[in-house]
Every structure is written in structure tokens, then in C-alpha cells.
Amino acid sequence: MNLSTVPIIDQHAHNLLRPEHARTFAYPSAFTEGYAAEVVTRHAQETIFFRRSMREIAGILGCEPNLAAILEARERLGFEEVVRRCFEAAGFQSILLDDGFMPDQAMPTAWHNRFVRTYRLLRVEFLAERLIAETPTWPAFEEAFRAALQDPGPEVVGFKTIVAYRTGLAVEAPDPEAARSAFEAMRQQVEQGERLRLAHKPLNDWVVWCTLEAAARQGRPVQFHTGFGDPDLDLRWANPLHLRPLLEHPGFQRVPFVLLHASYPYTREAGYLAAVYPHVYTDLGLAIPFLSRSGMAFVVRAFLELAPISKILFSTDAHLIPELFYLGARWGRRILGEVLEATVHDGDLTAAEAEAAAEAILYRNAQTLYRL
Numbered sequence: 001m002n003l004s005t006v007p008i009i010d011q012h013a014h015n016l017l018r019p020e021h022a023r024t025f026a027y028p029s030a031f032t033e034g035y036a037a038e039v040v041t042r043h044a045q046e047t048i049f050f051r052r053s054m055r056e057i058a059g060i061l062g063c064e065p066n067l068a069a070i071l072e073a074r075e076r077l078g079f080e081e082v083v084r085r086c087f088e089a090a091g092f093q094s095i096l097l098d099d100g101f102m103p104d105q106a107m108p109t110a111w112h113n114r115f116v117r118t119y120r121l122l123r124v125e126f127l128a129e130r131l132i133a134e135t136p137t138w139p140a141f142e143e144a145f146r147a148a149l150q151d152p153g154p155e156v157v158g159f160k161t162i163v164a165y166r167t168g169l170a171v172e173a174p175d176p177e178a179a180r181s182a183f184e185a186m187r188q189q190v191e192q193g194e195r196l197r198l199a200h201k202p203l204n205d206w207v208v209w210c211t212l213e214a215a216a217r218q219g220r221p222v223q224f225h226t227g228f229g230d231p232d233l234d235l236r237w238a239n240p241l242h243l244r245p246l247l248e249h250p251g252f253q254r255v256p257f258v259l260l261h262a263s264y265p266y267t268r269e270a271g272y273l274a275a276v277y278p279h280v281y282t283d284l285g286l287a288i289p290f291l292s293r294s295g296m297a298f299v300v301r302a303f304l305e306l307a308p309i310s311k312i313l314f315s316t317d318a319h320l321i322p323e324l325f326y327l328g329a330r331w332g333r334r335i336l337g338e339v340l341e342a343t344v345h346d347g348d349l350t351a352a353e354a355e356a357a358a359e360a361i362l363y364r365n366a367q368t369l370y371r372l
């Protein structure tokens, strides 16, 4: 099945790195979730993903498929031309950017509109950290945080939480006194000029809870980081099954929960949740394009085993460099085409149903969910 003309809504990705920062940054680090020096300089280039990507990127840049030639071509073409080529080849209808990742080193969200229609996802932990730094008292912080969620700006189409990274997905009903003392501890860090990192369970849980309350009022989706990521994460607490109390909570039934990154390796768990809860959605990002070819096919097949087609979303989780947008789009279309073709061969779907499924997964489901 050839899906090359089907548009894509990339429902979760991140802003590109500014060219002045890109110069000081090791290119292979965009191809690994690890950040230890030995991983970046040595092992990252030994993955199937890296090897396959070198050939694909060389095609787009018109150079030999090796790291040195790619770096030389990027320098020769210039940042904007590389971005233009990657976005043009990706064939996006629009992209949704979580701009809370390395915000001081990334291009502004609106800048990406030059290449593709761009919407914003509000990363709530980043918002909370900023407001804690600016707001001396708990009541003032509480009011400012709730107000920011209530009116996040016209370009914001969803919220994003990285609580999986900080204190885990087993979010509990907030204890306001404990949240307040965590806030006060962080305020002391502000006074001492320390860098803030929101990683106090009572306060992180409070932040997620307030977000879900706001999302319930607005019917706005909340994206949860689930599954693999960089080693800042304790993968045990990134299993989406920990979300059960939130998914069962009567106040949050109107909140679409979007489980990012195929929840890999908890992919079947995510597919199950999407099958039984009306308000749970799954996403293919990061798993595509980071896994091997058979790994990418596995995540698509694992979702299709049980999850409704209407609950599967597509994203690249591209970050730092434009090539990842291109790679995600290219492999997303190709793998989805192959797996859906197999469902026709198996007699699971008709050819027309498989085509409709590809459109649903690549853009229609996101269009409906985010009201784009």
C-alpha cells in the first residue's frame, strides 16, 4: 500500500535546535535516548536505527551515506535549506510541538510556521517551574498556575505532562499541604539561585491533577509521556497501567488521555487501555522511527491486535534536528502501509478499510481529537 500522498498530522514533536547550538552538539546524540558520553560517541552509531538513517538522510541531502559526508552536506546547504528539504519530503499537514524541551536552545514555536502549520502543546511541568520561580507564595502560585491552564493561548491545542520522568505515572489525589511544603522547599532553592527541577511527588501530582481538571472543563487532550525515554526516566514507573486511578476517576472521563511513544515496551498494555477506555488514545511516536524495521512493525501490529483504529495516533517525537521529522514521516507511512497490507492479506480488513485506516491513523484521528 503506497501512502506517500496521504498527509500526516504529527501530533507530538519538539522544536528544532538553534543552529548556533547545533554546532556544538554531537550529531549522533539525536539518534539515541542515552546521553552518557560513551553512548553518544560510540554506541549510538552501532544501532540499526542509526545505520538505516544514514542512508535515508544521504538521499535527502544528496551526499554519501556516512556521517562525515552528511555533516559536510549540512554545513554546505545551511540550516534553513536542510529544514526545508526535510519538511517538504515529510508531507505534513500540520505539527504539534511540545516547546518545553530544551527551550533556551530551541527555535521559537512560531518560527516553524515558515515550513509547516504549527500548533503548540503546553508542557505543564515547565509552566509550573517557571511560575514557581516568579511567584513567592503558594496562593499566588496556585492562582497563576490555574489561570495559565485556563487560558493557555490560541495556538495551544493540548497539554503535555512528563510526570513519568519526574515522579512516575502512579499519580495520586493531591494532598494540598504536602504540595505546599514542596512548593516552599522549591522557593528556598529560588532564593539560593539554584536551578529548579519539579520532582517532588506531592507537587508533581498536584500539577497533573490541576491539568486534568482544566482539561476536563475544556475537553482538551492531555499527552502523557509513557514508556521509554532518556535515562532520567525510571522505566518501571512509565508503564501506563499505573494510570488506572486517573482513568477511572469520574471527574476525568471527558479528558482524552494520549499515551505517547507506543508506551514501548508496554505497547500491548497501551493498546488494551485504548480498547477498554473511551477516552484513551495511543500514539506511535518515537517507536517510529527509533526501532528496527521489525520493531516498528511490531508496535503497529500490537495496537491493531486489539485497539480500535479510531484510537491510534501518529507522531514522530522528532526533536533537535529536522532529519527526525523526515525519518518519522517516511517510516511511518512505509510501515503502516506494509502492516495494513498484511491485514488485507489475512482477511482482517478489506482494501478499502485498510486505506481508510491509514488515513485515520496518519491524520484524521488527530484532526478530530485536537479540533484542527
Ligand SMILES: [Zn+2]
Residues within 6 Å of the ligand: 012, 013, 014, 098, 317
Ligand atoms: Zn516528546
